[in-house]
Amino acid sequence: MxxxxxxxxxxxxxxxxxxxxxxxxxxxxxxxxxxxxxxxxxxxxxxxxxxxxxxxxxxxxxxxxxxxxxxxxxxxxxxxxxxxxxxxxxxxxxxxxxxxxxxxLVAEQSAPLAELAQLEWAFTLAFDAPQGELLGLNDMAQLPPEDWPGLQVTLAPSVQQLLCQFNSVSIWRASKDESDFPGSHMLTPAQTCLVWRHENVCHYRSLESAEAFALVGMVTTGWSFSELCAELAVTYAEGAPLQAVTWLKQWVQDGLLERRA
Structure with missing residues (x-):
């Protein structure tokens, strides 16, 4: 042989x-x-x-x-x-x-279980992803005023997005805490969960629908900062620029963004 x-x-x-x-x-x-x-x-x-x-x-x-x-x-x-x-x-x-x-598995069991597995796999992908060239608060502070309207961003390589139809984050957290199983149930409405790595530590956060809408608009649709403000004006009126800056600062501080080329 x-x-x-x-x-x-x-x-x-x-x-x-x-x-x-x-x-x-x-x-x-x-x-x-x-x-x-x-x-x-x-x-x-x-x-x-x-x-x-x-x-x-x-x-x-x-x-x-x-x-x-x-x-x-x-x-x-x-x-x-x-x-x-x-x-x-x-x-x-x-x-x-x-x-x-x-x-x-049958659909009734597979849907929440598969979503939980997707969440866990997102942590693996985030941990092993390349670092990328993250935007920092200093970069934003040095941005000339005339560049703000056209500013475009994209997600850092480690960021994973998951639309959770079930309370997968709560179940994952309970498993880490070794606490009692909280039971599985659907979320109304569904929530966007982000998983990412920043400074060699994995983080996660669920977004409210308005913030998720704004983030997806910038990183997926490709809105500029001025377009983000215009979209938010429908809900926040004159407070739209302040809300846009608040979210943008949070995203940058969390290590979620790169500047779009």
Whole structure:
């Protein structure tokens, strides 16, 4: 058996649903004085699966908190069977976990659980994102008055946006605090949640609808500062510029923005 064939056979053994090795593959190996071939291969098989489940428990601790040990293990094992690890880094193992929850569970259970998994994955993406060139308060203070009307911004690379239809943030917070499960329920209205990294620490914040509208207008639609003020004037009248500056200062202070090129 060539080395590449042996490696593929070993991979197939690790990914199989049973720790019992293929007899043809097992015949290519030599046992030791204290460990026979079948037992050794079973140990490798079970250890590999255990490591994958450990990674998923770490990345989706709130889902684990919600489901408990047995249900989470069952869901996670089904996931790694459906979507085997395909990247050299286990950092990407859980990338499809929210999608799998939708595929695997009935809608009534999958919707809030998948949203919670998306929230947890947002923290992973935020933590590993590049730094970018963040706008700072000093940059804003040095901005010439004539440049303010046309100022345009975009989100920093680490910022993740999630529209929460359920109280996923509360459940996530309860899992971190190791407090009682708060129960799952829909939010009316839905809330935009931001997750981002600033100064090597991940942060999160839910936005009220008016602030979310303003932020999306600037970073997605591409409003300039003057256009933001004009949009806010519908609600805030003469107070629109002050509200716009207040939010803009908060976003910059939080480390959410870059200047649009």
């Amino acid at each position: 060539r080395l590449t064939d042996w490696q593929l056979a070993f991979e197939q053994h690790l990914l199989s649903e049973t720790p019992v090795a293929n007899s043809g593959f097992a015949a290519t190996l030599l046992g030791g004085p204290t460990l026979d071939i079948d037992t050794g291969l079973a140990i490798y098989h079970n250890a590999y699966l255990s490591r994958l489940l450990e990674v998923l428990r770490h990345d989706f601790g709130a889902v684990w908190y919600w489901l408990g040990d047995d249900e989470f293990a069952s869901l996670a094992e089904a996931y790694v069977r459906r979507y085997p690890s395909a990247h050299y880094s286990l950092r990407w193992l859980g990338e499809r976990f929210p999608l799998f929850i939708v595929e695997h």
